[in-house]
Amino acid sequence: xxxxxxxxxxxxxxxxxxxxxxxxxxxxxxxxxxxxxxxxxxxxxxxxxxxxxxxxxxxxxxxxxxxxxxxxxxxxxxxxxxxxxxxxxxxxxxxxxxxxxxxxxxxxxxxxxxxxxxxxxxxxxxxxxxxxxxxxxxxxxxxxxxxxxxxxxxxxxxxxxxxxxxxxxxxxxxxxxxxxxxxxxxxxxxxxxxxxxxxxxxxxxxxxxxxxxxxxxxxxxxxxxxxxxxxxxxxxxxxxxxxxxxxxxxxxxxxxxxxxxxxxxxxxxxxxxxxxxxxxxxxxxxxxxxxxxxxxxxxxxxxxxxxxxxxxxxxxxxxxxxxxxxxxxxxxxxxxxxxxxxxxxxxxxxxxxxxxxxxxxxxxxxxxxxxxxxxxxxxxxxxxxxxxxxxxxxxxxxxxxxxxxxxxxxxxxxxxxxxxxxxxxxxxxxxxxxxxxxxxxxxxxxxxxxxxxxxxxxxxxxxxxxxxxxxxxxxxxxxxxxxxxxxxxxxxxxxxxxxxxxxxxxxxxxxxxxxxxxxxxxxxxxxxxxxxxxxxxxxxxxxxxxxxxxxxxxxxxxxxxxxxxxxxxxxxxxxxxxxxxxxxxxxxxxxxxxxxxxxxxxxxxxxxxxxxxxxxxxxxxxxxxxxxxxxxxxxxxxxxxxxxxxxxxxxxxxxxxxxxxxxxxxxxxxxxxxxxxxx
Ligand code: ADP
Ligand code: MG
Numbered sequence: 025x026x027x028x029x030x031x032x033x034x035x036x037x038x039x040x041x042x043x044x045x046x047x048x049x050x051x052x053x054x055x056x057x058x059x060x061x062x063x064x065x066x067x068x069x070x071x072x073x074x075x076x077x078x079x080x081x082x083x084x085x086x087x088x089x090x091x092x093x094x095x096x097x098x099x100x101x102x103x104x105x106x107x108x109x110x111x112x113x114x115x116x117x118x119x120x121x122x123x124x125x126x127x128x129x130x131x132x133x134x135x136x137x138x139x140x141x142x143x144x145x146x147x148x149x150x151x152x153x154x155x156x157x158x159x160x161x162x163x164x165x166x167x168x169x170x171x172x173x174x175x176x177x178x179x180x181x182x183x184x185x186x187x188x189x190x191x192x193x194x195x196x197x198x199x200x201x202x203x204x205x206x207x208x209x210x211x212x213x214x215x216x217x218x219x220x221x222x223x224x225x226x227x228x229x230x231x232x233x234x235x236x237x238x239x240x241x242x243x244x245x246x247x248x249x250x251x252x253x254x255x256x257x258x259x260x261x262x263x264x265x266x267x268x269x270x271x272x273x274x275x276x277x278x279x280x281x282x283x284x285x286x287x288x289x290x291x292x293x294x295x296x297x298x299x300x301x302x303x304x305x306x307x308x309x310x311x312x313x314x315x316x317x318x319x320x321x322x323x324x325x326x327x328x329x330x331x332x333x334x335x336x337x338x339x340x341x342x343x344x345x346x347x348x349x350x351x352x353x354x355x356x357x358x359x360x361x362x363x364x365x366x367x368x369x370x371x372x373x374x375x376x377x378x379x380x381x382x383x384x385x386x387x388x389x390x391x392x393x394x395x396x397x398x399x400x401x402x403x404x405x406x407x408x409x410x411x412x413x414x415x416x417x418x419x420x421x422x423x424x425x426x427x428x429x430x431x432x433x434x435x436x437x438x439x440x441x442x443x444x445x446x447x448x449x450x451x452x453x454x455x456x457x458x459x460x461x462x463x464x465x466x467x468x469x470x471x472x473x474x475x476x477x478x479x480x481x482x483x484x485x486x487x488x489x490x491x492x493x494x495x496x497x498x499x500x501x502x503x504x505x506x507x508x509x510x511x512x513x514x515x516x517x518x519x520x521x522x523x524x525x526x527x528x529x530x531x532x533x534x535x536x537x538x539x540x541x542x543x544x545x546x547x548x549x550x551x552x553x554x555x556x557x558x559x560x561x562x563x564x565x566x567x568x569x570x571x572x573x574x575x576x577x578x579x580x581x582x583x584x585x586x587x588x589x590x591x592x593x594x595x596x597x598x599x600x601x602x603x604x605x606x607x608x609x610x611x612x613x614x615x616x617x618x619x620x621x622x623x624x625x626x627x628x629x630x631x632x633x634x635x636x637x638x639x640x641x642x643x644x645x646x647x648x649x650x651x652x653x654x655x656x657x658x659x660x661x662x663x664x665x666x667x668x669x670x671x672x673x674x675x676x677x678x679x680x681x682x683x684x685x686x687x688x689x690x691x692x693x694x695x696x697x698x699x700x701x702x703x
Pocket of ligand 1: 438
């Protein structure tokens with residue numbers, strides 16, 4: 025077994041680990057020896073300092089040097105065995121549950137000097153140590169500072185120490201994969217030494233080359249994998265799309281606004297990709313309300329003009345319905361558009377599938393049901409995925425593979441994230457960024473209110489409705505479970521109905537398409553003034569006339585999520601409001617977060633602040649991204665290392681370097697499990 029194989033091998037291979045222990049660790053997702061290295065010390069115990077018995081502090085884990093004086097082994101089973109020890113200042117009792125007499129006599133021989141470590145108790149006017157963590161007749165062996173790990177149930181500290189020491193002792197020397205220049209930046213510290221230092225109790229909370237090197241490794245492997253996927257995709261040849269740029273004029277005529285500079289720039293970039301003989305794999309990144317939909321629909325039109333089909337996928341049915349309605353509005357009748365979701369009935373579904381395979385449908389809009397195995401397209405030329413941040417690299421890659429050779433891929437995401445995160449999450453794609461928002465936008469005024477003052481909110485709502493405005497009223501999930509998540513909205517709906525009569529509608533995931541569509545069109549046609557909903561409206565939906573959003577139990581949401589929800593209003597030219605409702609008085613931290621939201625409408629800034637407060641791992645969608653959390657790297661704190669890695673990857677790409685040298689790194693750190701597919 026070489027070094028890498030050893031590290032990636034099953035933890036059962038560690039000497040001293042039996043099946044029982046291995047299974048306990050596996051429950052904590054520690055499967056390989058490599059995994060074990062990332063269970064990092066949380067604290068350390070200093071056993072180098074021995075105390076006199078009369079100096080001991082109850083509750084602390086301390087070390088004593090004592091002489092064994094007397095055994096007390098009861099004849100009755102289930103009673104603990106006890107051993108009295110003493111020093112010049114007093115007596116202490118060691119209490120053993122589940123240890124045999126013979127064993128105790130061996131480790132604590134009468135009249136011998138021993139060193140004992142454990143948690144100090146005081147019971148029956150006596151000092152006690154119950155099940156000492158360490159006993160030794162050799163004083164030196166215990167004079168050591170130990171790393172303390174968060175323990176798994178069923179594995180005691182001593183056992184864990186033994187396991188980790190065994191692993192650290194046997195760490196293999198790996199060939200250096202870092203380039204000469206980079207290795208020098210980290211003072212040539214090897215991977216192995218870095219790991220050893222990472223576990224050294226003296227380095228707890230310390231930073232240094234050992235840490236930076238390991239962080240860099242983690243980022244580099246991520247970027248190299250992305251770069252590789254990207255290179256593979258770039259090699260794929262396709263039939264060029266042929267279309268006339270003029271045809272989009274008819275669409276522009278049907279919308280009553282001028283495209284922003286960034287929208288035009290993105291359209292230009294997409295058109296160039298479509299017309300090239302290489303497959304497009306592009307991301308449009310833009311804050312909520314920046315106008316991504318129209319850009320993607322123009323791409324649809326161009327592809328359909330080149331006699332290809334387009335599949336447009338949205339994360340929710342509600343959003344699909346809305347895109348479908350918009351496409352019908354802005355395209356000519358000769359373009360055949362259909363909607364397909366999990367709620368589409370069987371008969372209709374069958375017709376749609378037949379029509380797709382015969383090329384009778386140009387544009388199919390729907391949820392992920394669009395990519396089920398059964399669907400055959402006659403000649404799919406473009407896949408568009410809206411609000412795709414809930415997909416990971418792996419899913420994207422699968423989609424692109426499945427899409428077929430001539431199929432371009434365009435994805436859109438509204439999660440505004442710092443550049444380091446874009447690099448991490450979308451390194452496999454080309455990106456178009458829409459920064460500028462349409463000119464007519466006004467800032468959304470954001471307030472927080474205690475639920476007790478709901479009457480104030482109601483009178484505000486009445487006033488807004490009187491002025492012809494419309495309202496979203498969002499209730500949070502009660503539980504993650506889908507079955508109950510709409511209960512709080514139903515309750516609120518019943519309450520509001522008493523006041524606003526039939527001018528209120530309700531929207532949640534469990535309704536059928538027909539009902540959803542009816543509510544949406546009633547809202548659009550101003551037959552209702554208020555939509556009470558769950559967070560199903562979080563992504564994408566667009567009602568420029570709605571200018572107030574009320575979010576209940578707002579402290580249940582993350583900042584980025586609140587920003588997404590708030591982005592449902594402020595899409596027209598009206599003055600807009602966001603009211604965050606709370607059940608109790610806000611904690612200091614909650615107030616801080618609300619203030620960030622109140623003071624900014626800039627998604628990039630908010631997500632950055634959110635990350636500082638909560639850590640990047642909680643950021644909307646990142647958890648599901650397949651990249652999962654880095655073990656050490658942090659896109660905010662280690663920004664410089666991200667840029668360093670980006671540069672390094674560019675160099676590697678430019679030199680067309682063989683990746684063999686990096687294979688050990690990639691194998692170890694391939695967290696998305698994607699490597700198998702690409703090398
Ligand atoms: P998102 O980027 O969040 O998907 P949408 O595409 O839904 O945003 O657009 C938000 C709203 O802005 C829509 O009502 C859309 O019609 C409108 N819009 C898009 N582009 C412009 C523009 N250039 N000028 C004015 N309004 C625009
Ligand atoms: Mg959108």
